[in-house]
Amino acid sequence: MNIQEILFRQKDFFKTQKTKNLKFRKMYLEKLRDLIIENQSLLNEAIYKDFGKSEFDTFTTEISFILNDIRYYLNHLKALAKPKKVRTNLASQIGKSKIYPEPLGCVLVIGAWNYPYQLSLSPMIAALAAGNCCIVKPSEIAENTMKIISKLINENFPPEYMYVFEGGIDETTELLQLRFDKIFFTGSTKVGKIVYQAAAQNLTPVTLELGGKSPAIVTKDANLDIAAKRIVWGKFLNAGQTCVAPDYILVEESVQEQFLETLRKYIREFKYEPDSKNYTRIINQKNFQRLIKLIDKNKIYFGGNFDQEQLYIEPTVLTRVNWDNDVMQEEIFGPILPVISFSGFNHTLNSLLELEKPLSAYLFTNNSEEKEAFIQKLSFGGGCINDVVMHLGNENLPFGGIGNSGTGNYHGKFGFETFSHQKPVLEKTTWGEPNVKYPPYSEKKLNWIKRFL
Numbered sequence: 475m476n477i478q479e480i481l482f483r484q485k486d487f488f489k490t491q492k493t494k495n496l497k498f499r500k501m502y503l504e505k506l507r508d509l510i511i512e513n514q515s516l517l518n519e520a521i522y523k524d525f526g527k528s529e530f531d532t533f534t535t536e537i538s539f540i541l542n543d544i545r546y547y548l549n550h551l552k553a554l555a556k557p558k559k560v561r562t563n564l565a566s567q568i569g570k571s572k573i574y575p576e577p578l579g580c581v582l583v584i585g586a587w588n589y590p591y592q593l594s595l596s597p598m599i600a601a602l603a604a605g606n607c608c609i610v611k612p613s614e615i616a617e618n619t620m621k622i623i624s625k626l627i628n629e630n631f632p633p634e635y636m637y638v639f640e641g642g643i644d645e646t647t648e649l650l651q652l653r654f655d656k657i658f659f660t661g662s663t664k665v666g667k668i669v670y671q672a673a674a675q676n677l678t679p680v681t682l683e684l685g686g687k688s689p690a691i692v693t694k695d696a697n698l699d700i701a702a703k704r705i706v707w708g709k710f711l712n713a714g715q716t717c718v719a720p721d722y723i724l725v726e727e728s729v730q731e732q733f734l735e736t737l738r739k740y741i742r743e744f745k746y747e748p749d750s751k752n753y754t755r756i757i758n759q760k761n762f763q764r765l766i767k768l769i770d771k772n773k774i775y776f777g778g779n780f781d782q783e784q785l786y787i788e789p790t791v792l793t794r795v796n797w798d799n800d801v802m803q804e805e806i807f808g809p810i811l812p813v814i815s816f817s818g819f820n821h822t823l824n825s826l827l828e829l830e831k832p833l834s835a836y837l838f839t840n841n842s843e844e845k846e847a848f849i850q851k852l853s854f855g856g857g858c859i860n861d862v863v864m865h866l867g868n869e870n871l872p873f874g875g876i877g878n879s880g881t882g883n884y885h886g887k888f889g890f891e892t893f894s895h896q897k898p899v900l901e902k903t904t905w906g907e908p909n910v911k912y913p914p915y916s917e918k919k920l921n922w923i924k925r926f927l
């Protein structure tokens with residue numbers, strides 16, 4: 475069966491209205507949950523083969539995430555799908571107004587490789603919870619995970635409801651020519667533009683979860699020990715291959731030395747060694763080569779070692795970095811952390827306003843004026859004060875970018891809404907019909923209308 479046929483079957487299946495039934499949705503979400511739990515060791519094995527990701531990291535950043543999503547929708551489905559009563563204004567009386575969340579139809583989810591389970595399955599779960607059919611195209615770059623996702627889903631679920639399509643650029647290009655009711659894409663800004671253009675041909679709505687350079691600012695009023703510990707964890711998690719990882723650090727000059735020493739202390743303490751299970755590998759030779767070129771030997775404060783065969787790059791901190799250095803021209807997406815010092819907080823915020831809006835931004839300080847200025851002045855997809863990355867794990871917060879880092883969001887109820895149309899319906903009584911809006915118009919009628927509306 476080719477992919478076009480599968481989409482046609484999904485469209486026919488959607489028309490049967492079966493996916494609108496909440497019991498049906500729950501049954502499949504439960505089945506998916508059980509399948510993931512039963513096959514955890516296969517999932518662990520595949521991701522370890524792809525880029526050496528440990529069982530610990532796979533559980534905390536992938537499996538638990540997906541299971542949590544399923545649990546959230548199982549617990550909240552009834553409330554999320556329920557029509558919402560809203561007030562009816564005077565002009566629409568006598569009547570009642572409701573918003574009916576309705577599924578969009580057949581959606582396409584295109585995933586990225588760096589969190590291969592989470593980024594393919596989490597949007598799919600939200601799409602299914604909202605009552606859609608779904609085709610998922612995981613990233614071919616993480617080949618083993620793509621294959622296991624496809625095997626598990628395609629062997630256990632009806633293709634007319636959910637289906638995993640394997641492939642790379644050619645296959646995605648083929649998919650993008652088909653008419654979906656929604657496209658949810660996670661990946662680079664460059665490919666995001668290709669997806670957006672293709673979607674425009676069919677006026678298909680899109681959610682684009684993209685990347686960018688996410689700053690972390692550390693001021694003299696920060697708890698430096700906590701700042702360094704949390705930044706080291708968030709930056710070197712997945713070997714820096716995390717869309718919301720702090721890309722670079724802006725640290726206030728007066729505390730730079732102390733902060734750098736604390737960074738070094740934690741990198742050592744966390745033992746990101748070549749043969750340790752605490753540290754993920756670089757996904758492939760292409761990315762490895764791109765990354766080692768960004769390590770300027772003259773600027774290494776810590777690290778800088780690598781092993782090409784093992785695709786290992788040591789956590790590397792660079793200092794005396796300038797905005798025009800290569801490492802500051804692109805999203806790093808690897809375990810290299812440039813540190814730039816600054817002397818005026820407000821001036822630094824202003825300089826960030828000149829850059830593309832990042833997916834995330836982080837501020838470490840205990841100064842309330844700095845916190846306020848950070849929130850009010852800077853525009854970014856989402857972020858944390860006194861932490862990194864963790865905002866993504868709170869399903870009560872929407873997750874998404876802005877401008878070059880993306881459009882739209884998901885997680886929790888926001889994911890449900892992303893895959894739903896909010897259909898407004900006004901239901902009128904057939905009695906109590908004021909004649910004032912109908913022709914023939916008169917001065918008197920207009921005066922009435924002016925008084926009441």
Ligand code: NAD
Pocket residue numbers: 584585586587588589593611612613614615641642643646647660661662663664665666668682683684685686716717718805807833875880
């Ligand atoms: P990518 O854009 O290269 O690939 C993403 C997907 O697009 C893959 O499934 C791939 O097969 C497909 N693709 C690649 N080139 C294509 C083309 N020319 N035409 C059609 N489809 C194409 O991204 P990646 O390397 O997998 O991921 C890294 C990027 O994703 C980083 O920029 C990172 O910040 C971003 N990212 C964002 C989030 C987020 O949630 N915002 C999460 C993870 C990664």
